[in-house]
Amino acid sequence: MPEGDTVWNTARVLERALQGDVLTGSDFRVPQLATTDLTGxxxxxxxxxxxxxxLRLTHGERAMTxxxxxxxxxxxxxxxxxxRWTGRPAHLIRVVLRTKRSVxxxxxxxEVALLPTAEEGRLLDHLGPDLxxxxxxPDEAVRRIAARPEVPIGEALLDQRNLAGVGNLYKAETLFLRGLWPWTPVSAVADLAGTVKLAQKLVASNRGRWTQTTTGSLRRGQTSYVYGRRAQPCRRCGSAIQKxxxxxxxxxxxxxxxxxxxxEAPSGHPTAALERTEGSS
Structure with a gap:
């Protein structure tokens, strides 16, 4: 699952393969960059x-990202x-970068784009603190989340404007470990700071490895508490996990x-309308 740790790990792959080397060729298979050549x-x-x-590039005094x-x-x-390139089917290739030692x-x-490095902010400035x-x-992340108290905590954690790097996996696992129903309004979360710190801890714990685990186990089928486990028994209480x-x-x-x-459930939760209907009958 490409969440903050996966992206961080991917950056390290490209760092080891390309950093410090001169590009001997490039191939962009996206319309906006189809004629771009980064050789040299x-x-x-x-x-x-x-x-x-x-991926930050230089050519003389020029700097592009x-x-x-x-x-x-x-x-x-x-x-x-x-x-041989074995990662995915060839028709999914979007970019190829070559050096003397790596491809x-x-x-x-x-969202593939090439822009002056000095202008990265126009793509990134909206993001919250990077996990x-x-x-x-963490204080800034809490401040941003708390600024919209009516938003369900599950949505708030996924909003990259609040904190950058949480995806569906870490959202679900963080909320389970904190005992929070995903549709709980931010205003009703007793320890928002603790929730934010736990999310960061979970993401950081998998930095440097590809297997994402929140349980501490690296064994297949034992790496998560609730994520991807619909209808399976909860590891704590045995109840069926919901999706x-x-x-x-x-x-x-x-x-x-x-x-x-x-x-009452927030208006964004499907059971809210049902509960209102039952209450009026």
Whole structure:
């Protein structure tokens, strides 16, 4: 799942494969960059910001950034020259970057753009503190989330304007460990700071490895408490894990360990309308 840790790890893959080398060729298979040739440019740095990948390039005094976003299905792979590309089907390739020692291939990338490095802010300035960045500031993340008290906590954690790097997996697991129903309004979360700090801790714990675990186990089928475990028994209480849409995403939770608050469900939760209808009959 491409969340903050996966993007950070991907940046390290590109760093090892390309950083410090001069590009001997490039191939962009996206319309807006189809005629771009980066041959002769030096890869100065590979970095990440939340879920955004930033490959910084220099050529003399010029500095450009190749920006890409993995979303749900993007990936970068690095190969030795002449090695077969086995990452994904060829029709999903969006970018190819070559040096004398490596070939980096970007599959199913989104929001691919080339812009002056000095202008990165126009793509990134809206983001909240980066969970894995030098700018991580839990107090600022809490301030941003608390500014919209009516928003369900599940949505607030996914909003990259609040904190950059949490995706569906870490949202679901954080809320389970904090005992929070995903539709609980931010205003009803007793320890918002504790929730934010836990989310950062979970993401950071998987930095440097590809297997994402929140349980501490790396064994297949044992890496999560609720995420991806619909109808399976809760590891704490045995209740069946629930799965439901939340805005444009899905969420998982345990109905016993994460009980709905006594107050009426937020309007965004499907049961709210049902409860109002039953109450008026």
């Amino acid at each position: 440019w030096t890869v100065a740095e590979s970095a990440s910001r939340g879920k955004h990948l930033l 190749l920006h890409s976003h993995l979303r749900m299905d993007g990936a970068w792979r690095a190969y030795a020259p002449g090695e 980096a291939v970007g599959y199913h990338l989104h 894995l960045g030098a700018d991580w500031d 439901e849409d939340q805005e444009e995403r899905i969420t998982y939770w345990c109905p016993r360990c994460q009980p709905k608050p006594a107050a």
